[in-house]
Every structure is written in structure tokens, then in C-alpha cells.
Amino acid sequence: MLTEKQMRKTVRTADGHLLWTGGLANGYPAVKCGDRTLYVKRALWEETHGTIPEGAVVISTCGRRTCVESAHLGLSTPGRYASVRDALGRYAAKAEKSEQALRPAPVG
Numbered sequence: 581m582l583t584e585k586q587m588r589k590t591v592r593t594a595d596g597h598l599l600w601t602g603g604l605a606n607g608y609p610a611v612k613c614g615d616r617t618l619y620v621k622r623a624l625w626e627e628t629h630g631t632i633p634e635g636a637v638v639i640s641t642c643g644r645r646t647c648v649e650s651a652h653l654g655l656s657t658p659g660r661y662a663s664v665r666d667a668l669g670r671y672a673a674k675a676e677k678s679e680q681a682l683r684p685a686p687v688g
């Protein structure tokens with residue numbers, strides 16, 4: 581559950597979302613906890629379901645990135661998500677480039 585203070589940073593929409601209006605980290609709802617950044621969705625998930633398996637991410641299944649409604653949270657692995665695929669695509673492009681750089685110059 582969100583604390584009372586955190587609840588003041590949310591807006592309940594008519595269609596059932598609980599949108600976060602507080603701070604964001606990398607575009608996701610986050611709060612400062614000492615010198616750590618705590619992702620609100622991860623914290624909520626862990627409260628309800630226990631520890632998040634390594635490598636898994638907590639997502640808003642409703643598609644609203646800032647929605648922190650418990651019922652709209654789901655667990656996923658990064659591979660299924662386009663944004664992650666984009667990131668991987670960029671890595672691949674980068675790797676290809678450096679590979680070209682490593683290739684010996686044609687002789688003759």
C-alpha cells in the first residue's frame with residue numbers, strides 16, 4: 581500500500597487508473613529513500629506478491645506508464661517489451677560498428 585504521503589501524489593481517474601504525479605526516475609514513478617531511488621511499482625508489487633524474480637520488471641498492464649494501481653501491475657521479463665527491444669537494437673548496431681572497426685583493412 582502507498583503511504584498517506586504517497587497517496588497525495590496520485591490521481592484516481594474515472595476509468596480506474598491511479599496515476600502518479602510525484603517524482604519520476606527514467607520516466608517511472610519513484611521516491612527517494614535516503615540516497616536510494618525506490619521504484620513505486622516495484623515496491624508495491626513486492627508488498628503484495630513478494631520478491632521480484634531476478635531480471636523481471638514490474639509493468640503497468642494497462643499501458644499507462646505512471647499508473648500505480650495494484651490491480652494494473654504485472655510482472656514481465658524485459659525481452660517482451662518494445663522499448664527494451666529498441667535498446668537491444670541500438671546495442672546491436674553499436675556492436676556491428678565496433679566489429680567493422682576491428683576488421684582488418686583489405687590488403688592490396
Ligand SMILES: [Zn+2]
Pocket residue numbers: 596597598640642643644647648649652
Ligand atoms: Zn492503470
